[in-house]
């Protein structure tokens with residue numbers, strides 16, 4: 011199901027599996043046409059500047075292909091266009107240039123069915139209980155009541171929220187609220203799940219455990235997962251492939267294939283090859299982050315770009 | 316378990332309420348003993364007079380006049396305020412233009428506008444209603460506008476991810492998001508509209524509680540003044556307690 015097994019790589023049988031050499035050049039790893047789930051071609055995004063200045067070139071041109079059932083992570087310095095990329099992939103924003111295809115159909119103007127999105131910020135509905143938050147989408151879709159109850163209860167249990175079903179989000183911690191949002195998305199059984207720095211606000215330990223949960227639900231659902239994160243360890247530990255983005259305008263500087271086994275968990279962080287992988291990703295990201303900070307300083311100093 | 320906890324909470328609140336009433340009565344009595352009959356009558360005298368006054372045919376038309384004016388003013392404050400606030404909230408540009416003006420109007424002592432109101436509406440019901448509505452409409456509009464502006468953009472994005480229609484988005488996301496804040500505005504608008512109507516009656520009317528009050532002041536009828544204040548106090552306290560309870564109930568989840 012994963013890209014790793016697709017390419018028939020031998021020896022990826024345990025947490026000690028070694029990552030393959032990083033692809034030397036930027037650009038997506040190629041994906042067989044039958045396995046193709048979503049594809050971005052030449053995607054560029056410009057934001058109009060507020061007051062007649064030059065528009066902000068936020069993203070691209072970028073090419074990206076995600077395989078069905080793949081776990082694809084995207085890391086990049088802050089402000090490089092990761093959220094913009096996710097918005098475009100979800101159909102929430104239109105690219106200035108380029109095309110987006112999901113399940114062989116071009117995306118235009120609306121979120122296609124089959125895509126679920128978990129946002130960076132808490133998006134739980136404070137006026138609904140946890141149960142009603144999770145049931146929200148199913149009710150709107152007019153699913154039969156018994157089936158709704160069954161699915162909601164399953165995902166509440168899966169996300170460890172069963173005891174909080176009748177609480178309101180205001181009474182939960184940030185991490186628990188993010189779980190509510192994840193459950194609310196998963197209950198609709200999306201075929202592709204997009205997550206934008208979902209654990210950004212959590213502490214390191216909780217993040218690792220949430221990562222495990224993400225792997226668990228990825229295996230349980232068989233869905234394609236695209237995870238945006240600023241945490242290199244998170245990306246390297248969870249994903250089949252890690253796209254490393256440049257400073258704004260974001261492009262892929264590299265796409266690293268991790269070759270972890272499908273049944274991996276957070277313990278692979280102690281694997282020597284994990285350090286090797288994160289080291290390589292960091293060496294690219296370090297330069298780009300310096301550039302990103304340089305941009306910001308330039309902006310502050312008022313120098314023209 | 317939960318039921319008995321709730322029962323305990325209820326009897327506790329009843330106790331608190333009784334204590335509050337006792338404190339107010341005690342303070343009232345103490346004030347009466349200090350300042351004496353020239354400024355205020357005692358609780359007992361006032362209550363006795365209120366029981367006598369309220370059902371009398373001298374008083375009832377004035378009460379009816381005040382309630383009519385207040386009801387109309389409240390209707391205009393609420394309908395106009397919510398409509399204006401929602402428009403300004405959803406239409407960002409007009410909201411940005413109107414906000415400082417509304418703010419200035421809100422802090423302006425509206426009594427300064429009274430001569431103008433009188434010129435336009437003349438003496439009588441419509442002037443009172445206009446003056447009440449003038450007080451109430453602005454806070455209701457400001458709260459409604461801020462309710463719309465406060466909608467979490469992530470909730471609207473969620474609506475798009477769930478592919479809700481506009482009507483469904485309004486019904487299931489926008490409405491529950493803005494209603495608590497609007498109700499707070501209605502609560503504030505309620506007391507300000509009441510204030511506006513009473514001031515209107517005091518300065519330019521031959522009917523209503525406000526008129527009775529100013530009349531009693533001119534005649535130095537201390538018993539009447541104290542009784543009217545007592546009746547108004549009761550009305551304002553009871554209604555605002557009810558509105559506050561609704562408000563709290565709506566906000567508890569947010």
Ligand SMILES: Nc1ncnc2c1ncn2[C@@H]1O[C@H](COP(=O)(O)OP(=O)(O)O)[C@@H](O)[C@H]1O
Nearest residue numbers: 057066068087088089090091092093094095258
């Ligand atoms: N609506 C917008 N209007 C103008 N500029 C924007 C807008 N959204 C994002 N940007 C700019 O585009 C760049 C990329 O933003 P974003 O995708 O949020 O970055 P990231 O998620 O990687 O931190 C940033 O420089 C940001 O300031």
Ligand SMILES: [Mg+2]
Nearest residue numbers: 092093130207
């Ligand atoms: Mg972002």
